[in-house]
Amino acid sequence: MSDIDQAAVCKAARELEQGKLVAFPTETVYGLGGDAENPAAIAAIYAAKGRPANHPVIVHVSPEADIGYWAAEVPPEAEALIAAFWPGPLTLILKRAPHIPDAVSGGQDSIGVRCPSHPVAQALLREFKGGKGGVAGPSANKFGHVSPTNAQHVYDEFGAQGSSPVAYVLDGGQSEVGIESTIVDLSRVASHGAVLLRPGQISIDQITAVLGVAPNAPDHAAPRASGTLDAHYAPHTPxxxxxxxxxxxxxxxxxxxxxxxxxxxxxxxxxxxxxxxxxxxxxxxxxxxxxxxxxxxxxxxxxxxxxxxxxxxxxxxxxxxxxxxxxxxxxxxxxxxxxx
The missing domain is CATH 3.40.50.11030 (Threonylcarbamoyl-AMP synthase, C-terminal domain)
Structure with missing residues (x-):
């Protein structure tokens, strides 16, 4: 849809507030959303996807969000990348604030946060909990499968509404970018610097231009992050x-x-x-x-x-x-x- 259907946005927000799952568009791919502060909703995401419980999800927030609510620390490197690339296809891994459930992090002390640029996603995030909530949203597909880039892909994956674990599919047209966000770990920046966990549309060169130094490759102790397993994004056909x-x-x-x-x-x-x-x-x-x-x-x-x-x-x-x-x-x- 080219124009934002506010009634649809409001319905999706109310479903999320009731602990239900909503598929929603972002500029990267469609997400399977649940209230990031509701462990039961997060558990429902994992169950619907067949996702391992130790594999973290990304929390989507509105452009006006207070990142300090979600993260225990927001280092200068994070502030610089936020200023350069948010809203947009960049996820930052930061130290998780103690009051945020560790279910979103797969039990880790870090949290992945991003602010999507898709106008429908932004409208949903501003409507949900009056703009003060976060939507945990891995891609809206079964774990390891090809990510969805339009609403029909979500229906193909989970079935029609009413017979699906997804309470509502918010249609925002085709995702503009088409692959998932770049993920940069800043949860250990003092000891390891910035670490590129997953490449995406925002390139190493762009990140380097902002930080003044290239991000490092992940080491064995890097946080687990969405979409970083060796096998992922796979069709059923070899x-x-x-x-x-x-x-x-x-x-x-x-x-x-x-x-x-x-x-x-x-x-x-x-x-x-x-x-x-x-x-x-x-x-x-x-x-x-x-x-x-x-x-x-x-x-x-x-x-x-x-x-x-x-x-x-x-x-x-x-x-x-x-x-x-x-x-x-x-x-x-x-x-x-x-x-x-």
Whole structure:
């Protein structure tokens, strides 16, 4: 919807205030929301998704929110990143305030917080608890599956309202960014500096420009964060990444052996496949279409989704991260399907 349906926003806020679950749009993907201060609502999110209880969720807050309510410490680095990128697709991991339930953090002493830029999400956050609440919102899909970027994806995942654990789906149209937020850990900034836990649309270069130093890679003691498991964002159909130069021959050999291939490619080469989507050449447009493409190819009845490997430039880092995780559990499938 292009205009904000305030009646729908109010209904969604009332459902949240009653401890129910609401799917809501953000600029990244659709979230499965519950009252971040209601442990029962958070438990319902975990149950609906089939999410491990130790895997934290992100708390979404309004632009006017007091971050000090949620975080025990807000270091200068956090203030600088907030000033530069909020509202927007950036999640900050901070020390959790003692009065905030640890259920949102998977039992950790940290908390992930972000302020979305989507106007419908902002309207919901301002309406919910008079703008003073927070909505815990992992992606509105079963745990580990492809994230939803429109309302229909949520229905496809959980079923129609009335038969679904989701009390209400707030439709805000297609998510503009299309992949999840960048996550930066600042909960240990004094000892470890800023740490990039998950890449996204906001790049390392942009973060470095604000902080004056590049974020570090996560170490073994880094906080657990949403979407950082090795296998994630995966369709049901196995996924394999193939270099552009090898793509025509690999698909031809798979087809010759009777394997039905669904192809996601950027190149203009005519490659016969059972199903095919041609993706945009630029990173922003590719990210916008990525999850819809994976969902579409997952429904093609193919034996394998073959994805043309992407550039390794910084602007593609977030997309490459999602595809690497989507293909993780399919590792070695080409070697198994194709004789040496």
């Amino acid at each position: 996924v394999a990444m193939v270099a552009p130069a090898e793509l025509p021959e690999i698909v031809r050999r798979l087809a010759a052996l009777g394997h039905k291939v669904a192809l996601i490619q950027r190149c203009n080469t005519a490659i016969p496949a059972a199903a095919m989507i041609r993706m945009p050449a630029d990173a922003a447009s590719y990210a916008y279409q990525l999850y819809a493409a994976l969902r579409s190819m997952d429904q093609a009845g193919a034996d394998l989704i073959v994805v043309e490997a992407l550039p390794q430039d910084a602007q593609w880092q977030g997309i490459n991260d999602r595809l690497r995780r989507a293909a993780h559990d399919s590792s070695g499938i080409l070697q198994r399907l194709l004789p040496a």
